[in-house]
Amino acid sequence: MTAPVPPLAYLPEILTLVAALGVFLLDTLGVRRRAAFGAWTTVFLAAAFVSVLADLGVPGLGGLATLPSSYLTAGAVGPVVFTALGLVFQAIFLSAGILVAFASLSDPDDEVGIPMFYGLLGLATLGTLLVALSADLVFLLLSVEVTGISTYVLVGYTRRDPRALEASMKFYIIGALSTATSFFGASLLYGAYHTTSLATIAQGLPPDASLALVGFGILAVGLGFKVTAVPFHMWAVDVYDGAPSTVSAFLAAGSKKMGIFAYFVVFVAVTRLFAGPQGWPLYIALGGLAVTTMTVGNILALQQKTLKRMLAYSSISQAGYMLLGIAVDTPSTLSGATLLVAAHVLMKGGAFLVVAALAQIGLGARIDDLRGLGYSHPILAGSFSVLLLSLAGIPGTFGFMGKFYIFAGAIEAGGLFILLAVVGLLNSALSVFYYARILKIVYMSDEAPAPSQESGAALHRSLTHSSQGVASPPPRGIPGLGRIAAEIRAAGAARWIAIVAAAVLTVALGIYPTPLVHAFNAAATQFWSLGY
Amino acid sequence: MIPFDDILAGSGILFAVGTFGVLTRRNFILLLISVEIIMNTAILNFIAFSAYAPGPSILGVTGQAVAVVLVGLAATEVAVGLAIVLALNRVRGSVDVAKAMDLKL
Numbered sequence: 001m002t003a004p005v006p007p008l009a010y011l012p013e014i015l016t017l018v019a020a021l022g023v024f025l026l027d028t029l030g031v032r033r034r035a036a037f038g039a040w041t042t043v044f045l046a047a048a049f050v051s052v053l054a055d056l057g058v059p060g061l062g063g064l065a066t067l068p069s070s071y072l073t074a075g076a077v078g079p080v081v082f083t084a085l086g087l088v089f090q091a092i093f094l095s096a097g098i099l100v101a102f103a104s105l106s107d108p109d110d111e112v113g114i115p116m117f118y119g120l121l122g123l124a125t126l127g128t129l130l131v132a133l134s135a136d137l138v139f140l141l142l143s144v145e146v147t148g149i150s151t152y153v154l155v156g157y158t159r160r161d162p163r164a165l166e167a168s169m170k171f172y173i174i175g176a177l178s179t180a181t182s183f184f185g186a187s188l189l190y191g192a193y194h195t196t197s198l199a200t201i202a203q204g205l206p207p208d209a210s211l212a213l214v215g216f217g218i219l220a221v222g223l224g225f226k227v228t229a230v231p232f233h234m235w236a237v238d239v240y241d242g243a244p245s246t247v248s249a250f251l252a253a254g255s256k257k258m259g260i261f262a263y264f265v266v267f268v269a270v271t272r273l274f275a276g277p278q279g280w281p282l283y284i285a286l287g288g289l290a291v292t293t294m295t296v297g298n299i300l301a302l303q304q305k306t307l308k309r310m311l312a313y314s315s316i317s318q319a320g321y322m323l324l325g326i327a328v329d330t331p332s333t334l335s336g337a338t339l340l341v342a343a344h345v346l347m348k349g350g351a352f353l354v355v356a357a358l359a360q361i362g363l364g365a366r367i368d369d370l371r372g373l374g375y376s377h378p379i380l381a382g383s384f385s386v387l388l389l390s391l392a393g394i395p396g397t398f399g400f401m402g403k404f405y406i407f408a409g410a411i412e413a414g415g416l417f418i419l420l421a422v423v424g425l426l427n428s429a430l431s432v433f434y435y436a437r438i439l440k441i442v443y444m445s446d447e448a449p450a451p452s453q454e455s456g457a458a459l460h461r462s463l464t465h466s467s468q469g470v471a472s473p474p475p476r477g478i479p480g481l482g483r484i485a486a487e488i489r490a491a492g493a494a495r496w497i498a499i500v501a502a503a504v505l506t507v508a509l510g511i512y513p514t515p516l517v518h519a520f521n522a523a524a525t526q527f528w529s530l531g532y
Numbered sequence: 533m534i535p536f537d538d539i540l541a542g543s544g545i546l547f548a549v550g551t552f553g554v555l556t557r558r559n560f561i562l563l564l565i566s567v568e569i570i571m572n573t574a575i576l577n578f579i580a581f582s583a584y585a586p587g588p589s590i591l592g593v594t595g596q597a598v599a600v601v602l603v604g605l606a607a608t609e610v611a612v613g614l615a616i617v618l619a620l621n622r623v624r625g626s627v628d629v630a631k632a633m634d635l636k637l
Contacts (some may be wrong), residue, residue, distance in 0.1 A: 138598050145605060149612050156616060165620045169629070172616050173563055176609050177554055180570035183602060184547055187577030190595060191540075194585045211540075 019044030020122025106492025167242025182222030188215030226259030269531030294320025333409035340402025350502030
């Protein structure tokens, strides 16, 4: 136990709160322009991001640190704890928030509920930051709920689109069920431990170990909804599909990763405690959850015809790899899962932004509508290809590093974990198939995208969106500056910059990941030995 | 004092009732009520288990405080849920979950 934390140690959270509340304040003051709200949110989230990096001790930013570095090793202070891994996750969450806030500057200016979007985005980011600080079960679940309630509304913020509202309703029902279930699990743990402090829970088993095991199991189910673990994944695809693409980007990149960290906080110490013969149900549950999640996600992704649903299913399978890192539970796999989470923010956030850009360009939502994109919009298509290759885990991209450390750690751990690693590798190979199919459509077929023939909602969407895009066959050859400028205008400047930045970072961190890997390894090792 | 196992049995039954409701109901309002039943199970547990905290009785205050917070959380959630269903009702004219099923392949 150390002295109370100085208030300024919470500077990143304070800045994020200012970002959110400031938007609502600007709204009441009569500001109506999207650029004002977007710039406000982006600037404050970026400031919070810099503050987190400074607290982590990134060279060059040392003067800005507001958290005394002794707290990073001090353990829990009341309901909060400052760990290096928690700060790393805060930086990841904030980069997801910044990516989405910046890219949405390109969304239409006359939309309903613009301040609502930015305000709720800020509040949702705040919840994810608090999750990264939790050292108490109730504090953790309440923080999860801050993000949860913000994102239920965020999905349906336009209030007109029936598809978005339906997605919002489904998300709400499942989210509320998940919260109630998590709290039920937490209440059983309180009955077993007589405390909700994770510091105590991480120290050992209570006298009534079976009650605790049931509590952990129910908690795993409740949080499983948040990380879209199979069989609790059914909602995710509909929600990602129905939500506005920018919101889907935040859900996949930000709020789902919060669930992964919640799993870290609760289960890293626990899987060790139950390592004996008593714990086999927990091991089988976590390992099985990871394997079924990645397998089912991949197999269903193979069959999808629309881009957003394919991305949603691939997002589910990626969650499986991350859960594998928690199931094996060694510092190396935790570090790998963190790397994969960081990569996933760029890859999946960027990919969903590409979907938003395609809608604005006027291409349909089906994968077949991407035909010839490689010639008509070369840079957008190139960035998208990089992001997809990274999702597939091709070496040389950032997505490869995370998977590599997870599988290597699982093989090192030996025993049954080698089997898990083999299943994971097979899944990884399987996933290349559906990513490569998109690349083939983007580059190998040079006809102009034809208007979609499908009936129902897809037809409606393509009719409303594809009025401009199909007029002339795309020109071939090396893109000139004029065409690039036209592409930027068509995709929306801010969104285009965000997508290209995500792709460039994916490659850069894939080629030279050493400093990041070292930092993540150190943070994960410390987190692993602390246990929460 | 109520025996520990009886508390567990009671909350288990309530949890089962709530889960059954979530799985079978098609009306959004009834779904909300079912979710609230599960939430109340957790609240009841926190209060009941607080009586079993070891040491001086003041230590049990954690559970009671958490219960109060959870009541507030449940109210917030219902407020958001009703707002969503109002917006949905305005667009679709129904609160039947089974009828709001556009998002399919």
